[in-house]
Amino acid sequence: MKFGGTSVANVERIRAVAQIVKREADAGRGVAVVVSAMAGETNRLVELCREIGQPAPALDARDLEYDAIVATGEQVTSGLLALTMQQMGYRARSWQGWQIPLKTDAAHGKARIREIPEDAIGEAIDSGEIAVVSGFQGVSPAQRIATLGRGGSDTSAVALAAAIGAATCDIYTDVDGVYTTDPRIMKQARRIPKISFEEMLEMASVGAKVLQTRSVELAMAYKTPLRVLSSFDPPDAPGPGTLICDEDDIVEQNIVSAVTPAMDEATISLLAVPDEPGRAAKIFTVLADANVNIDMIVQSPSREAGHANISFTMSEADIDRAVSVLKEQQKTIGFSALQEDRDVAKISVIGVGMKSHAGVASVMFKTLADRGINIQNISTSEIKISVLIESEYAELAVRALHQAYELDKPAGGKEAS
C-alpha cells in the first residue's frame, strides 16, 4: 500500500490511513505501507535549501545534502504511522531506505533503484509486523541517502512490491481511480475499472498525473498489478478503484481507453537552421545536457534555401532553461531566430485497441477539423496519437474526442453498438 502526501497531510489523515491499513491487516494479509512526506513538508525543506542559496538546477540532480535534508519528510511520516499502528495495538515499525536497504545508484536527486534485498523486511512482514516504509529514498553505494526524484514514492512502492512478491501494489491517492479523461473538463468522464500497463504508461508519459511513468514501467516489467484507490473512501467501504494489469487479463476492452490532455506544454521554433548533418544532433544534445525532455519534433523547409525550421515541444516548466541554453549556443547551432509559444496544449488519445482497429486516427482528425481546431503537430505510438493544438481549444477538443470515442459508455459499449 502506498499513501501520498495529501493522504498523510496531518495527524488526523494519518489516523484515517491507519484505519485502511488495519482493514488489510485484520483480513490476515501481510502489509508493507510506503508513505510520502506530509503535504507541504517537502516544499518547506526544499525552501530551506534554496534559502541557503543552493541553485535551482542542482536541486533536482546532484546534491547529496539536498537528499539528506528532504528525505527527513518521509522519515517523519513513517515514524508517525508506525506509532499510530502501535497505539492501535498492532506490531509495526518504520523502515528508512538505508535500513531495508533499498539500494540505489549514485544519481542523487533522481536515483534509480538497483536492488532491494527482501530478506529482512520480508521476514518482518511474514512474522506479522506491519512494515511502514519511507518512500522516495534509498541508500547509494557510498552509503549516502539518495532520493528517487519526482513521484519517487510510487516507484519505491512498486519496486518493494516486486521485491517481496506482493499480490498487488495499491496506490492510495486523492482520486478514486484512473478516468477516461479529466473529470474537471468533462463531467461524463468515467472511472476505468481495468486498464493495461501499456496504456497506463502512455497516459503517464503524456501527462496524466495519477501515476508516475517510472512506477508503471517497473510494475509492467515485474508484472506487479497496480491498483489506484482513494484514501478518502471510508475504510470499511472502499471503492473499486482502477486495476492496472496485463492486457491479457482484461476481457472487455475499448478501442480507445482515454483522452489525456496536457495543458502545460510549450513549443520552441528555431528558424533557418543550416540543413547539414549534425545540426539537429547538436540542438538535442544541448537540451539533453540541460535536462530538458523534448517530445514532438517537426522539421520544415525554411524560406532560405539550404536551411530548415525546427520546432519541438517540452513541458512549460522547462522552456526558460531551454531558451537560455539554446541562445548561448546560437552561433554553434546557427539558427537565425528563436520563437517561443506557451499557448499550446497536447491532447492524446490512448488505447491498445488501436493495434487491431484502423480508423482511430481518422476519427480524431475529423472530429477536430469539424470543430475548426488546427493541428500544429502530431506524434504517435502503436497505442497512442498525440496532437498539439492552441491552448484555448483544449477543453473543446477533449470533450469532442471523449464523445467521438464513446468513452462515456462502459467498456465494450462501442463493440456492441
Next chain:
Amino acid sequence: MKFGGTSVANVERIRAVAQIVKREADAGRGVAVVVSAMAGETNRLVELCREIGQPAPALDARDLEYDAIVATGEQVTSGLLALTMQQMGYRARSWQGWQIPLKTDAAHGKARIREIPEDAIGEAIDSGEIAVVSGFQGVSPAQRIATLGRGGSDTSAVALAAAIGAATCDIYTDVDGVYTTDPRIMKQARRIPKISFEEMLEMASVGAKVLQTRSVELAMAYKTPLRVLSSFDPPDAPGPGTLICDEDDIVEQNIVSAVTPAMDEATISLLAVPDEPGRAAKIFTVLADANVNIDMIVQSPSREAGHANISFTMSEADIDRAVSVLKEQQKTIGFSALQEDRDVAKISVIGVGMKSHAGVASVMFKTLADRGINIQNISTSEIKISVLIESEYAELAVRALHQAYELDKPAGGKEAS
C-alpha cells in the same frame, strides 16, 4: 565544534555558524562540527508524536519510532550547514549517526554511546573535508535510530572529540562562558576563564544549564578539554570563553569557583514511616522505577514512637509523577501522610579549593544566618556544599554568598588578599 539549537535557529544563524567554522578551517585545523536541531524543531516533532497519542512517560524512554521522528531535526541542520560550507567553496559533508556509525545501546530515547569507529570520519577530516555531524543520535545494535536524551548533542560532540583525538571540544552556545553565578541574579557575576572538570561536573549536576552532566563526565574520562564559547561573537573576534580542563592545568584557583542556584526544586515529606529495615529502600526503588532522580534526603524522628519522617528533594518537573507513584504504594510503604513543598530552591557552592581549605562551610552557614535565611536541608561532596532554602530567599542568598567568597574578583584574588 558543537552548535546548539539557538545557534542554528534559522538559515541566517546557520550562515553565521558557517563563518565560525570557516575561521577554524582557514587556520588549517581539521574540523568536525556537531549540530542540534534548529530551535523549535524538536518541540514540533515531539508535538506530532503527542498528537498521535504517544503517552508522555514513554516519550523520553522507550519508543523507537519517537527516536526516528525526532532525529530528523538534526539531520536537516547537518545537511543545511554542509550545504552552506559547500556554497562557500569548502569540501563538507553531513554525517548521520548510522553513517559514522555512532553505536549506542538499545535504550531508546536515552541511549548511551558504546563505540565510535573513527576510521571513516577521521579519514574524511584528515583529507580536509569538514565533517558536519547530526548530534543527539546514533544507531542501536538492531540498526535502529537511537537518540541520546536531553543534551545529547553535547554528549555526541564530546564522544566524537574523544574518538577522533581532537585537541579540544568547543561547545558554542548563546552565552560566552561559564559564570561564577547566574548573571541575571548577580550582575557582578564573572566569566570563569578556566575551571576543572570536577567543578564543572558538580555545577552541571546541581543545575547549571550550560553543559549537561554526561558530556562533562565523558570529557573528564577521556581528558578532552572543553571550551564554552558564544556563537554570537563576531567570527573574527571570538571571546576567550571558559576552558574546562584538568585541575592540574589551572594555576590560579579560587577556593570557591561558583555559586549555583537551582530554582525548580521541590520537596516531598513522608510522615510517620515505620522505622524498619527496607522501608527507605522501598521508597527509593519506587521513585527510581518512575524515573525520578532524588537529591537530598533527610530522616528525622516522628512524634509517633518507632516511626520516622523522611524528606527528599527532586526537580519540580518530577514531583507530580513522584507523588502519584508514592500514593499508589502508600500501604506498602506505610506512611501516614505526604507533604509537598514546591517553594524551595537549592543553592550550591562549588570549588576544588574546599579539599584543602577549611572554613568554606562555616562561611556559607554564617552568611545565610546573618541574612536570617533558614536552611532546610544540606548535602555535601568533597568539592560542593548545597543547601535547600525557601525560594523567596534564593536571590538574596546567591548575592550574599557570591560576595562572601569574593567571586566578583579575578581568580587568585582571595589568595592574595
